[in-house]
Amino acid sequence: MNIFDRMMSFDRRWVFLFLALVCVITYVAKFSVPIVTTYEVESIYNRVESLNEGDILFLGIDYDPNALAELHPMAYAIAEHAFRKKLKVLFVTLSQNGPGMADQAIRDLTDSLRQDRTYNGVFYPGREIVNGEDYVFLGYKPYPGLVILGMGQNFRIPFPTDYYGTPLDSIPMMKGVLNYDQVKCVIDLAAGNVADMWIVYGAGRYNVPLALGMTGVMGADYYPFLNSGQVFGLMGGLLGAAQYEQLADNPGPAKDGMRIQLYAHITIILFILMGNIGFLVTRRKNGV
Amino acid sequence: MEAMSWGTFLWTTFGAFLTLCIFSFLYKDNAFYKFAEHLVVGVSAGYFVIILWHNGLQPNLFDRLNDGSWYLLWLNSSKPWYMIPAILGFMMWTRFSRKWSWISRWPIALYMGIATGVAVPLEMKNRVNVQLYSAMRDIEWGNFFGTGLLDGGSGLSQLIIFVGTISALFYFFFSKEHTGVFKGVARFGIWILMIGFGASFGYTVMGRISLFVQRIQYIGDWTKVAWDSNSSGGFTLFWFITFGIFAVLAVYEIVKFVSKRGTEASG
Numbered sequence: 001m002n003i004f005d006r007m008m009s010f011d012r013r014w015v016f017l018f019l020a021l022v023c024v025i026t027y028v029a030k031f032s033v034p035i036v037t038t039y040e041v042e043s044i045y046n047r048v049e050s051l052n053e054g055d056i057l058f059l060g061i062d063y064d065p066n067a068l069a070e071l072h073p074m075a076y077a078i079a080e081h082a083f084r085k086k087l088k089v090l091f092v093t094l095s096q097n098g099p100g101m102a103d104q105a106i107r108d109l110t111d112s113l114r115q116d117r118t119y120n121g122v123f124y125p126g127r128e129i130v131n132g133e134d135y136v137f138l139g140y141k142p143y144p145g146l147v148i149l150g151m152g153q154n155f156r157i158p159f160p161t162d163y164y165g166t167p168l169d170s171i172p173m174m175k176g177v178l179n180y181d182q183v184k185c186v187i188d189l190a191a192g193n194v195a196d197m198w199i200v201y202g203a204g205r206y207n208v209p210l211a212l213g214m215t216g217v218m219g220a221d222y223y224p225f226l227n228s229g230q231v232f233g234l235m236g237g238l239l240g241a242a243q244y245e246q247l248a249d250n251p252g253p254a255k256d257g258m259r260i261q262l263y264a265h266i267t268i269i270l271f272i273l274m275g276n277i278g279f280l281v282t283r284r285k286n287g288v
Numbered sequence: 289m290e291a292m293s294w295g296t297f298l299w300t301t302f303g304a305f306l307t308l309c310i311f312s313f314l315y316k317d318n319a320f321y322k323f324a325e326h327l328v329v330g331v332s333a334g335y336f337v338i339i340l341w342h343n344g345l346q347p348n349l350f351d352r353l354n355d356g357s358w359y360l361l362w363l364n365s366s367k368p369w370y371m372i373p374a375i376l377g378f379m380m381w382t383r384f385s386r387k388w389s390w391i392s393r394w395p396i397a398l399y400m401g402i403a404t405g406v407a408v409p410l411e412m413k414n415r416v417n418v419q420l421y422s423a424m425r426d427i428e429w430g431n432f433f434g435t436g437l438l439d440g441g442s443g444l445s446q447l448i449i450f451v452g453t454i455s456a457l458f459y460f461f462f463s464k465e466h467t468g469v470f471k472g473v474a475r476f477g478i479w480i481l482m483i484g485f486g487a488s489f490g491y492t493v494m495g496r497i498s499l500f501v502q503r504i505q506y507i508g509d510w511t512k513v514a515w516d517s518n519s520s521g522g523f524t525l526f527w528f529i530t531f532g533i534f535a536v537l538a539v540y541e542i543v544k545f546v547s548k549r550g551t552e553a554s555g
Contacts, residue, residue, distance in 0.1 A: 007371070013314065013315055013545075016314045016315075017404065020500075021435070021506055023497075023500060023501065024504060027501075027504045027505070027508055028508075039439065046428075048302075066499075068502065069498050069499045069501065069502030069503070070495060070498045070499075070502075096332075096335075096336045096339060097332060097335060097336070097339075099343065100335075101337055129446045134467065141341055141343060141344060141345045141348070142340060142344055144374075145403075145406070145407070149406065150333070158348070159347075160347050160351065160352070161347045161351075161465065163343070167346075173310075181461060192290075199414060200407075200410045200411055200414045200415065201406075201410060203414075204413060204414035204418075205410055205412050215495050216491040216494040216495025216496075216498060217491060217492045217495045218491075219488075219495075220484065220487040220488040220490075220491050221488065224419060224420040224422070227420055227422050227445075227449065228418050228421070228422030230414065230418060235492060236491060237494050237495050237498055238494065238495075238498035240502065240532060253502065253505055255301050256505065257498065257501040257502065257505065259499045260497075261497055261498065261501060264500075264501075265494070268493060
């Protein structure tokens with residue numbers, strides 16, 4: 001049995017073990033890799049950056065914990081960017097296991113925003129963000145398509161109360177906020193077909209400016225909507241989150257994870273090359 | 289490092305334990321994986337029921353009918369029309385009876401009708417018409433190379449999209465034999481499709497690795513807390529117990545696996 005035959009009978013579990021070792025070693029060894037930002041992420045950052053104090057940003061936390069790894073860094077980076085700019089943020093989740101996770105993220109952000117920070121050379125003093133004044137978390141409702149359509153008429157139709165049970169009419173931030181007309185843009189972080197529903201029912205029906213943050217698996221499928229102008233920006237997977245962190249000068253878990261990602265990809269590419277070389281050589285040897 | 293309470297550390301340790309349980313499937317199916325898998329399914333289902341009650345039924349139905357009387361089926365409330373969706377919803381539950389399940393067809397038919405009526409024009413407009421328009425835009429010859437290869441608005445990108453769309457559609461045109469020029473265009477179309485599949489595969493690999501990266505970060509943070517916290521003695525002990533279980537099992541399985549391979553090779 002020569003080396004190429006061995007390649008073909010290589011147990012996949014050694015590949016998993018080797019890949020895990022590469023990931024752990026690159027996690028332990030602290031170094032950074034350059035992040036190149038792309039147009040589709042820059043346009044989301046620039047849109048948030050261009051908003052004025054008091055403008056309302058709608059942030060959809062439309063994912064379950066199984067997509068937390070890729071989408072949570074986006075949510076943290078965007079929300080922190082918005083709060084530092086004193087925008088008001090309207091959180092909604094249309095994913096069934098999302099509410100607790102979104103609530104936890106808001107609590108974490110509340111703690112983080114108490115600290116003084118300097119981002120891109122601009123000093124932002126720490127401040128207290130207040131529920132009902134700086135943000136509202138509407139919570140979860142089933143049937144995302146109908147909820148998106150309902151919110152286009154009046155947020156109070158699908159959400160008579162916020163997640164904590166307070167009627168929307170008694171929330172200061174919601175005074176005069178009826179529907180998407182009062183929202184400057186929607187950034188939907190989605191791990192499923194909720195993204196399609198936002199394109200069709202949100203942007204398509206109510207012309208609300210829409211950007212999408214999505215899992216890596218979904219990334220390539222949504223570029224046609226960027227080309228057609230139906231969405232103004234896209235963030236795909238951990239790379240998209242890392243790019244936003246880079247633009248916001250707020251390094252977080254996504255940027256930290258990119259060095260692991262880089263070496264994991266190199267390892268996978270090497271294994272793919274080895275597998276293909278082994279396959280081609282053994283096929284030639286066997287006269288196929 | 290911020291001090292962590294014992295309660296939080298135990299939950300975090302349980303999270304790390306479950307992570308290792310799930311990853312143990314990469315070696316082979318086992319009791320640890322089964323336990324974690326069943327726990328996820330059970331917790332998700334239970335969580336969804338509670339969330340649905342507190343975020344759906346309670347505020348959107350019962351709170352809107354709460355000024356009425358239950359023994360009058362809330363028909364004396366100020367918003368009695370909310371009983372209509374409630375009754376339709378109740379009719380869905382007849383699915384559990386063979387004798388009465390036909391009743392559930394009425395709400396399903398109503399829901400299907402509304403959903404189709406809402407979806408068809410919007411889907412047609414946003415998924416077909418707008419996409420067709422964007423594929424038929426004038427090619428900007430004056431801005432052919434744009435700001436670089438990644439510029440989606442450049443004339444080159446528009447040309448690639450136009451040619452790619454046409455040739456990919458040629459490949460799916462089966463009522464004519466793929467010969468001559470037609471075959472060449474269809475062949476180019478399949479290359480375009482392969483590039484698309486390749487991009488999707490690349491993104492998928494990135495996505496899957498991202499999940500692993502986050503878990504490594506989680507276990508790394510948990511390890512840091514165990515070693516650096518004020519209560520490091522007890523925390524470290526828990527770290528050793530959790531990691532030790534899997535380390536011992538891993539070493540045992542690797543030795544078994546290698547010796548089995550050695551026996552097979554010599555035999």
